[in-house]
Amino acid sequence: GIQVEQSPPDLILQEGANSTLRCNFSDSVNNLQWFHQNPWGQLINLFYIPSGTKQNGRLSATTVATERYSLLYISSSQTTDSGVYFCAVVRRWMGGADGLTFGKGTHLIIQP
């Protein structure tokens, strides 16, 4: 199956700092999503971004499908940004829908 690697595994930053999270994947994809899992376990959709660039407030993401990676940028970090960030992909194939394959996540801690 497709492999998804996220880096760094852990990141500790001061409030106000910027950060870049990376996701590498091993095959062509139909779907790539970034999620934030909050301390209560809820997976919150950040971006659906199989290719291109999107921005939403302090967050932005870029996927370079031909080079099989995606980046999530967080600017001016706030303590509420703390949690685990997951990248998840669906491999491209002709058989229809497929479940998401998740990376192991980046555990982000924003200190006040």
Added chain:
Amino acid sequence: GAGVSQSPRYKVAKRGQDVALRCDPISGHVSLFWYQQALGQGPEFLTYFQNEAQLDKSGLPSDRFFAERPEGSVSTLKIQRTQQEDSAVYLCASSLEEDRGTQYFGPGTRLLVL
């Protein structure tokens, strides 16, 4: 509109008991997915429905796990003769489109098997 809902939110079972976990997807969503998330890990795919048809059950860990979606909306994940290794969070997601598109996740059911 309402998001994906799951019930119960927490379930404690004695080893050997059967459990049933319910998922209410977003209204009108064609695709429904079940995932299992062990502590400290990312979610792992279990099974996928398109309307009432179960098109992929390759991720179900054993024949003790069974899922259904008889009317193409609500889905139930059943685990028979629960074991301690079944302890995990079970997540349900739904998607509007059949073969691509954003998956929206419910809050999960946290299962503890004693």
